Amino acid sequence: MSRSINIAKATFAALVISLFGLIFAPNISHALSGADWNAGRIISDDTFFKPSSMSASDIQYFLNSMVPNCDTQGTQPYNGTTAAAYGTSRGYPPPYTCLKDYLENPTTHQNNANGGSVSGGASAADIIKFASDTYGISPKVLIVLLQKEQSLVTDNWPWTIQYRSATGYGCPDTAPCDAEYYGFYNQVMKAAYQFKRYAQYPGEYRYKAFQSNFIQWNPNAACGGSDVYIHTQSTAGLYNYTPYQPNATALSDIYGGQNDGCSSYGNRNFWRMYSDWFGSTLYEETFMSYKSHVGGVGWTGATTNSGTTGTTGQSKSLEAIKINGSVDYSTYNYTTGWQPTVNNGMISGTTGMSRAIQAIKINPTGSLANRYDVYYRAHVGGIGWIGWAKNGETAGITGSSTNNIESIEVRLVLKGYSAPGSTSGAYQNLGTATYNPSASLSVASHIGGFGWQPTVTDTMASGTTEQNKQIEAVKINLNNTTGQTGGIAYSAFLLGIGWQNWQSNDSVAGTTGQSRRMEALRITLTGQIADGYDVWYRGYVQNIGWLDWTKNGGAVGSVGAGFQLEAIETRITPKNNPPTTLALQKPLHNPLGLSMPDTYSVVYSTHLSDIGWVGNTKQNEIGGTTGQSRPMEAIRFDTINSVFGSLSVSCSAYAKGSGWVNNVSPGNTCGTTGQSKPIESIKLSLSGDAANKYDVYYKAHISTIGWQDWVKNGEQAGTPTSNKNIEAIVVKLVQK
Amino acid sequence: MKMNPNRKTSSRRKKIILCLSILLILAVAGSVAYLMVQNKKDQQEHLKAEQPGESSKQDIIDNTSKPSEGLPDDSTSTTSDQVPTDSALSVSITSTTQSSGTVRASAQTSGAGTCVFIYQPSDGGKPVTREVAVTNNTCSVEISQNEFAYLGQWKLTTTYYKDGSKTEVSKDVTIN
Numbered sequence: 001m002s003r004s005i006n007i008a009k010a011t012f013a014a015l016v017i018s019l020f021g022l023i024f025a026p027n028i029s030h031a032l033s034g035a036d037w038n039a040g041r042i043i044s045d046d047t048f049f050k051p052s053s054m055s056a057s058d059i060q061y062f063l064n065s066m067v068p069n070c071d072t073q074g075t076q077p078y079n080g081t082t083a084a085a086y087g088t089s090r091g092y093p094p095p096y097t098c099l100k101d102y103l104e105n106p107t108t109h110q111n112n113a114n115g116g117s118v119s120g121g122a123s124a125a126d127i128i129k130f131a132s133d134t135y136g137i138s139p140k141v142l143i144v145l146l147q148k149e150q151s152l153v154t155d156n157w158p159w160t161i162q163y164r165s166a167t168g169y170g171c172p173d174t175a176p177c178d179a180e181y182y183g184f185y186n187q188v189m190k191a192a193y194q195f196k197r198y199a200q201y202p203g204e205y206r207y208k209a210f211q212s213n214f215i216q217w218n219p220n221a222a223c224g225g226s227d228v229y230i231h232t233q234s235t236a237g238l239y240n241y242t243p244y245q246p247n248a249t250a251l252s253d254i255y256g257g258q259n260d261g262c263s264s265y266g267n268r269n270f271w272r273m274y275s276d277w278f279g280s281t282l283y284e285e286t287f288m289s290y291k292s293h294v295g296g297v298g299w300t301g302a303t304t305n306s307g308t309t310g311t312t313g314q315s316k317s318l319e320a321i322k323i324n325g326s327v328d329y330s331t332y333n334y335t336t337g338w339q340p341t342v343n344n345g346m347i348s349g350t351t352g353m354s355r356a357i358q359a360i361k362i363n364p365t366g367s368l369a370n371r372y373d374v375y376y377r378a379h380v381g382g383i384g385w386i387g388w389a390k391n392g393e394t395a396g397i398t399g400s401s402t403n404n405i406e407s408i409e410v411r412l413v414l415k416g417y418s419a420p421g422s423t424s425g426a427y428q429n430l431g432t433a434t435y436n437p438s439a440s441l442s443v444a445s446h447i448g449g450f451g452w453q454p455t456v457t458d459t460m461a462s463g464t465t466e467q468n469k470q471i472e473a474v475k476i477n478l479n480n481t482t483g484q485t486g487g488i489a490y491s492a493f494l495l496g497i498g499w500q501n502w503q504s505n506d507s508v509a510g511t512t513g514q515s516r517r518m519e520a521l522r523i524t525l526t527g528q529i530a531d532g533y534d535v536w537y538r539g540y541v542q543n544i545g546w547l548d549w550t551k552n553g554g555a556v557g558s559v560g561a562g563f564q565l566e567a568i569e570t571r572i573t574p575k576n577n578p579p580t581t582l583a584l585q586k587p588l589h590n591p592l593g594l595s596m597p598d599t600y601s602v603v604y605s606t607h608l609s610d611i612g613w614v615g616n617t618k619q620n621e622i623g624g625t626t627g628q629s630r631p632m633e634a635i636r637f638d639t640i641n642s643v644f645g646s647l648s649v650s651c652s653a654y655a656k657g658s659g660w661v662n663n664v665s666p667g668n669t670c671g672t673t674g675q676s677k678p679i680e681s682i683k684l685s686l687s688g689d690a691a692n693k694y695d696v697y698y699k700a701h702i703s704t705i706g707w708q709d710w711v712k713n714g715e716q717a718g719t720p721t722s723n724k725n726i727e728a729i730v731v732k733l734v735q736k
Numbered sequence: 737m738k739m740n741p742n743r744k745t746s747s748r749r750k751k752i753i754l755c756l757s758i759l760l761i762l763a764v765a766g767s768v769a770y771l772m773v774q775n776k777k778d779q780q781e782h783l784k785a786e787q788p789g790e791s792s793k794q795d796i797i798d799n800t801s802k803p804s805e806g807l808p809d810d811s812t813s814t815t816s817d818q819v820p821t822d823s824a825l826s827v828s829i830t831s832t833t834q835s836s837g838t839v840r841a842s843a844q845t846s847g848a849g850t851c852v853f854i855y856q857p858s859d860g861g862k863p864v865t866r867e868v869a870v871t872n873n874t875c876s877v878e879i880s881q882n883e884f885a886y887l888g889q890w891k892l893t894t895t896y897y898k899d900g901s902k903t904e905v906s907k908d909v910t911i912n
Binding site: 169190194 | 807808810811812813814815816817818819836837838850852854859861862863865866867879880881882883884885886887888895897902
């Protein structure tokens, strides 16, 4: 036995060791090849402009690891002699100071590149970090730049001139350098400053992001080059700093120096070194991802962070947009004006109504708002691109039925950097539509993992699509200026519960905090307004999509399929004006043909022998006792408020020795009290305007017999004059 | 109580299976770790082969091999403002042109030595710098237009070095 335990322990230990080894083994990144090079996207902006990617101690640790042994005295063999002798012959005698040990006084520029002590010296790591934080550039970028320009990171016997021209910034090869550029500190600070400027004023520099640029293979113009669409601001910056791209020969062996006379290596080496040391240059946090609904086409694919959505030159209007990520957004259409602000992938705009978006507002929130300004501009039919708006400003032209937006372009611009283009004319207000329909709904959904969404009006969808998030609860309110009285009622069908009670006037249908999915929903108008209007609605169901519309109390969603309801859309229309129907699916997906009994709650009290009244018994609960031989002597029903009209349970009871008491209305005692007369038989029926919409089911527990089968709607439970007492009863209302 | 021989055999078989499982796990873990270390080593070999020491020094050697007649001693450790100006020296910019993707400048000097051409953009950004030897009292540079990231006004300063002294002249030029 103990041997088995030992074996088990050994197995466990082996597993732990294996896992430990897997977790802490060196990073594996596949060896790069020229095929991985992307001239238009050398590095992502998120990677490039991230000063927090390394601390000063991280940088120091990295520099230490790259040169474990610095050849301070130049003792290693070099070019047939020693490094010291060779360096001395070229004017650079030892001692040599490796980057990890380098110190410089930022004011006096006194340094230890050729040995000695430095008063008030800052380490190379501190200088890199300071430049990084000052100008918002990743320390990793600056480290790679130092390697790319002067191999300073890996050199174990660097010469002083390598520090002097550390980033290749403005110092002649051997002549005196301008004091402004001289020294490692100035080189690193200037380079970081320059990269910030490239991004800050992108319009002023030769190579520009988000457009095609001709980039030469090398300084010899006769070698030619190619057009490159530059996708990131930082890639444009690298080309402005080093204005060449590698040709095929330079890419044939990215670790070598093959040269056909037209090769260049600067940007290739930057990309390769960064990738080898720090992983992919292309990591980019997804701050926002957006899609648009193009009239006559449908939803586009998603665009992440920056780029266009929609079409140009096709005269196709955008009808809706949805954005996932840290933004709030709102759209305007000519018919209904501004729609409520939404977020988290909700649909803003309309689908299937041929209503074009004419203006949009996008406002960053959370981490996006902390780092970036969100710029966006509209491409308006018949006009073209208009100016850039930012951070919640309006882009578009309102007030004319013709100025429909066909495409939207979004750019994330680092805080403090300039707009990607002209900001004039981003919005023209020729008039603003207001929409006051005589009857409309306001709908809010509680989404799993998110919470309550913003309230939207009808014509908009509430909930989410394509995000696999379940609606858990809804609140609906009627905006009614028709002059007719009435209200709105709605009921949710929930996993494990079934239909809940009808709710009204913004009260919650469904659950919160239980992670319980809503599967179906029904909505109905109540009162006078129901005579002149229909409420239409449809559901977006997991794994299916939008189902067809239904109206006035019909169910939308699914049952028996295990699918969650993810979004709903509503309309109130004058009678017999159905919304345009696009879906082929029935409003309710019910593949097994299951019944959806309405567990509409009925509440009643029972009067028991030797106990008295026991109240507040609900639908499907047992009123009375079993196994105690305790007769039930009376029953009394509460009033029911049905959304379909008046509804009440009428009761007839046969009390032993007294005979039938018929058609007792709610609130009154059905049976006897204080007379020790057990009920032997009972009949329940419904009355009122809504009686034809429900069945009342009930079953009785009879002394010495037990539970009888269910009966309904006035049928008899128990047997008069049988001397067998009803001891308990269960009652429920079921929608027909 | 004596153990049932069948049970004993079964128990032994289970132990053998357990032992084999452990060996298998260790073998797999070992292989994975080996591959990872090997991969990293390969990567480092790549880096070593190309980056440190020799190749960078070769670049520097190329640079230091350039003619540097007339520059002050230890000029790479000197800033230009520390070099004395000699009024006996003279330099003038004789032409600045731009065509076929190339920016050109020429200067006339009072003798042999070294010229440094520095184009400084008006935005205070990265300058374009070239160092050339004087030939027949003339120094000229040709620079690919691509290196002028900033389009517009630049200030060209030509510094002429001779015998550890300097003189310089500036001119505004437009790069477009």
